[in-house]
Amino acid sequence: MKTxxxxxxxxxxxxxxxxxxxxxxxxxxxxxxxxxALEAAALVTCFAVNRLVLTSNWFKELHADPxxxxxxxxxxYRKHDxxxxxxxxxxxxxxxxxxxxxxxxxKAMNWSSGTxxxxxxxxxxxxxHSILKxxxxxxxxxxxxxxxxxxxxxxxxxxxxxVLDSTQIAPEYRKKCGILERLPICFGKPAVKAAIxxxxxxxxxxxxxxxxxxxxxxxxxxxxxxxxxxxxWKKEFSIDDLEQPLTEQNREGRSVRVEVMGKLLDFLxxxxxxxxxxxxxxxxxLKKYFTDQFMKIYIYSYLRxxxxxxxxxxxxxxxDFFDKDLYFNSYYLNKRGAGMFTHRVISDLKEMKMx
Amino acid sequence: xxxxxxxxxxxxxxxxxxxxxxxxxxMKKVVTAGLKCGFRAFDTARDYGNEDVVGRVISECMxxxxxxxxxxxxxxxxGNSQQALGNIEQQIEISLKNLRTxxxxxxxxxxPYPDHYVDxxxxxxxxYRTGKARAIGMANYRLxxxxxxxGAGIEVTPHCVQYECHPMRTADEILSFCRSKDIxxxxxxxxxxxxxxxxxxxxxxxxxxxxxxxxxxVILRWHIQRGTVPVFKSVKPERLEENIDIFDFELTDDDVxxxxxxxxxxxxxxxxxxxxxx
Numbered sequence: 001m002k003t004x005x006x007x008x009x010x011x012x013x014x015x016x017x018x019x020x021x022x023x024x025x026x027x028x029x030x031x032x033x034x035x036x037a038l039e040a041a042a043l044v045t046c047f048a049v050n051r052l053v054l055t056s057n058w059f060k061e062l063h064a065d066p067x068x069x070x071x072x073x074x075x076x077y078r079k080h081d082x083x084x085x086x087x088x089x090x091x092x093x094x095x096x097x098x099x100x101x102x103x104x105x106x107k108a109m110n111w112s113s114g115t116x117x118x119x120x121x122x123x124x125x126x127x128x129h130s131i132l133k134x135x136x137x138x139x140x141x142x143x144x145x146x147x148x149x150x151x152x153x154x155x156x157x158x159x160x161x162x163v164l165d166s167t168q169i170a171p172e173y174r175k176k177c178g179i180l181e182r183l184p185i186c187f188g189k190p191a192v193k194a195a196i197x198x199x200x201x202x203x204x205x206x207x208x209x210x211x212x213x214x215x216x217x218x219x220x221x222x223x224x225x226x227x228x229x230x231x232x233w234k235k236e237f238s239i240d241d242l243e244q245p246l247t248e249q250n251r252e253g254r255s256v257r258v259e260v261m262g263k264l265l266d267f268l269x270x271x272x273x274x275x276x277x278x279x280x281x282x283x284x285x286l287k288k289y290f291t292d293q294f295m296k297i298y299i300y301s302y303l304r305x306x307x308x309x310x311x312x313x314x315x316x317x318x319x320d321f322f323d324k325d326l327y328f329n330s331y332y333l334n335k336r337g338a339g340m341f342t343h344r345v346i347s348d349l350k351e352m353k354m355x
Numbered sequence: 356x357x358x359x360x361x362x363x364x365x366x367x368x369x370x371x372x373x374x375x376x377x378x379x380x381x382m383k384k385v386v387t388a389g390l391k392c393g394f395r396a397f398d399t400a401r402d403y404g405n406e407d408v409v410g411r412v413i414s415e416c417m418x419x420x421x422x423x424x425x426x427x428x429x430x431x432x433x434g435n436s437q438q439a440l441g442n443i444e445q446q447i448e449i450s451l452k453n454l455r456t457x458x459x460x461x462x463x464x465x466x467p468y469p470d471h472y473v474d475x476x477x478x479x480x481x482x483y484r485t486g487k488a489r490a491i492g493m494a495n496y497r498l499x500x501x502x503x504x505x506g507a508g509i510e511v512t513p514h515c516v517q518y519e520c521h522p523m524r525t526a527d528e529i530l531s532f533c534r535s536k537d538i539x540x541x542x543x544x545x546x547x548x549x550x551x552x553x554x555x556x557x558x559x560x561x562x563x564x565x566x567x568x569x570x571x572x573v574i575l576r577w578h579i580q581r582g583t584v585p586v587f588k589s590v591k592p593e594r595l596e597e598n599i600d601i602f603d604f605e606l607t608d609d610d611v612x613x614x615x616x617x618x619x620x621x622x623x624x625x626x627x628x629x630x631x632x633x
Contacts, residue, residue, distance in 0.1 A: 072625060072628065073628060074628055077623075077624075077625050077628060081550050081551070081552070083621050083622060083623075083625075084619065084620060084621065123631075126627065126631045126632045126633075127627055127628060127631045128625065128627055128628060129627050129633075130622065130625040130626045130627040130628065130633065131625055133620070134620060164631070165628070165631045167435075167631055168631050267632075270499070
């Protein structure tokens with residue numbers, strides 16, 4: 001049945017229900033004109049609230065690339081003439097803050113955004129790899145828990161809805177994402193909250209903490225932040241002890257990640273790209289949790305299982321990046337740290353003849 | 356309009372007008388002007404969303420200008436979503452209905468859609484045998500796609516391939532491959548949308564001045580002499596006249612080489628953005 005007929009039937013049913021309720025409560029029916037006026041008012045309110053949500057920062061932040069400046073999608077490439085990039089990097093927040101190519105003599109793009117999974121990396125590469133030159137280089141960022149699969153849902157799919165081709169969005173979420181894109185009010189409570197904030201003038205953009213030249217956290221804050229990060233990862237992946245073998249559930253997740261990484265690497269190889277794994281640094285406050293045993297269980301055994309001959313650049317234990325002032329918390333590099341780190345990666349890649 | 360002969364003996368005009376994303380009033384104006392100044396080949400695709408408008412405009416123009424169907428060369432393409440459906444034989448019927456014709460002169464697979472393109476091509480071969488498509492081929496293929504296709508035991512060698520080709524992307528490898536298989540080449544974005552690197556290029560300007568032609572005319576002539584059929588879009592009748600006015604001069608071999616030297620494998624269109632998994 002066509003949507004307009006469905007809406008008409010829903011409208012009629014609503015009217016009947018309202019009239020039945022009125023008859024039961026007030027023992028009389030509402031005059032048709034009054035009912036229509038009430039419904040029109042309700043509709044206008046909904047649209048007004050929806051409009052507020054659409055223009056709120058909350059809604060903007062649900063998208064991976066609201067300004068079409070991170071990924072070379074259709075909106076990007078019609079606006080920009082640059083092509084044949086030397087390098088792109090993939091990854092989540094850790095990579096987002098670690099790579100800054102502004103001052104480097106390479107044509108490179110940082111294709112990272114918060115909570116971007118390896119599966120998203122694969123989809124992004126499938127969708128946008130043509131921006132790379134022949135033999136271009138792809139950095140796959142390996143983060144502490146890259147090897148473990150996590151459950152994703154509608155919000156994760158929605159994040160890339162305006163970036164990826166619709167065929168790359170999980171079929172079960174495609175339609176819902178389309179509706180939410182136009183009617184974000186359907187998100188419910190958080191959307192209404194965002195609309196109220198907007199109405200009250202309290203809708204502010206999240207401040208970019210990475211621009212600070214030094215770490216604004218003191219030692220205690222950093223200790224706490226690192227402990228909090230570890231606890232949230234443990235909770236997210238149901239881990240009791242980071243040095244114990246993987247749980248059954250995480251072993252299953254691992255096999256998913258091995259398969260996805262294999263597909264990603266084969267895809268890149270077939271198209272002639274050069275690939276390198278990069279493990280970004282973390283501050284000393286966090287590093288202490290990532291012991292040799294942890295690295296063995298969570299990173300090296302994973303990369304071994306992937307079973308492809310890919311060079312690894314590991315900066316996790318590199319003392320050049322221990323200085324807390326290169327970070328804006330215990331995990332993410334700040335602008336200065338990113339500049340220094342990216343420069344180091346580029347020169348290492350050149351030395352390896354990968355650039 | 357000069358023609359070139361496809362491997363199956365069918366004739367294809369050496370310049371093609373694109374009709375993508377034009378509505379009826381605009382297309383009527385452009386196609387009428389194009390036919391009046393001598394163009395006979397028109398390119399469309401299901402994914403342009405206006406195949407039916409092309410059909411309406413061409414049939415009206417043929418009637419109004421007294422041009423028989425045999426003089427017109429229509430190319431259309433089968434899109435990814437239709438490839439995913441798999442009912443390729445039915446898709447040609449839809450295209451024929453849209454285009455108000457009993458056959459298309461050239462039917463191309465728009466993209467090597469992953470996991471489908473070999474199967475699609477084999478079904479296109481069957482359609483070719485019915486005569487509903489006088490020639491078949493594909494667009495946007497790389498050598499790896501051809502290798503896979505030929506490796507899968509196809510029976511009809513493609514008659515024509517369309518890909519992005521201009522001085523900044525000469526795609527010599529694909530061109531050599533096509534020549535070796537007697538496959539004709541159509542070049543889309545033939546003047547690379549006149550991006551600043553083309554428009555302001557001193558070498559191209561110098562050659563254009565030498566022949567008292569525009570940069571676009573020099574590039575179109577370069578296509579003709581290389582044997583690649585430019586498929587261009589213009590919505591200005593005066594531009595159509597300019598584009599066809601390239602048969603009264605000839606570039607020297609040095610000029611052709613000089614234009615080709617601008618190659619940097621620059622692709623205006625990102626293939627993978629249109630065809631994920633490309």
